[in-house]
Amino acid sequence: MIQNKARVAVLVSGGGTNLQAIIDAQRSRVIHSAEVTLVISNKQDAYALTRAKEAGIRTEVVLRKDAGSQEAFEEALAAAIDGAGIDLIVLAGFMSILSAWFTDRYAGRIINVHPSLIPSFCGAGYYGLRVHEAALAKGVKVTGATVHFVNEVPDGGTIIAQKVVEVLPGDTPEILQRRVMEQAEWIILPECVEAISASIIARKG
Ligand code: GAR
Secondary structure, three states: OEOOEEEEEEEEOOOOHHHHHHHHHHHOOOOOOEEEEEEEEOOOOOHHHHHHHHOOOEEEEOOHHHHOOHHHHHHHHHHHHHHOOOOEEEEOOOOOOOOHHHHHHOOOOEEEEEOOOOOOOOOOOOOOHHHHHHHHHHOOOEEEEEEEEOOOOOOOOOEEEEEEEEOOOOOOHHHHHHHHHHHHHHHHHHHHHHHHHHHHHHHHO
């Protein structure tokens, strides 16, 4: 730990607005028990990498195709995480399903943000815009976001926090995605990072 802060790794694949929310929460001291010390992307061109570099955070790119197998990919992720002495792993738009080998290794120390109210619109095949397309197709009147611990079941781990967001007439998947991010994800994810980091620090004494 850095001066009694949990060391956090954020795993990303895309735009990184949730990563940005965490960085901003560190600046505004909403997050004061954690420091993001590593950002890992499984996509070479993820804009999240630019956000990390602009914030002075070390980045690594770990590609599934370079690793050759899922096992080797997860071993490469674990090597980067363990090498950086990470206390908490945050999946923030990380579009890769992780095996029990990985999730067991970091049990209780790995969380994910999902853009629906689990158990609705979650699990394999529900990611990114697809979640909002499914919510609109079903005609739900409220949706939201969930932060949960990660286990070997996609979106199946213990729920930590949820926030409800209204679906409005005329919503497109893109409009709804943006509202869920602004009104739920960017709020509950930093709050959960802070709360879990504080408990990790307390446990370590
Ligand atoms: C977010 O809405 C996140 O909840 C979702 O992808 C988006 C990533 O945006 N994650 C999933 O669907 C995972 N199942 P971001 O890269 O701008 O944070």
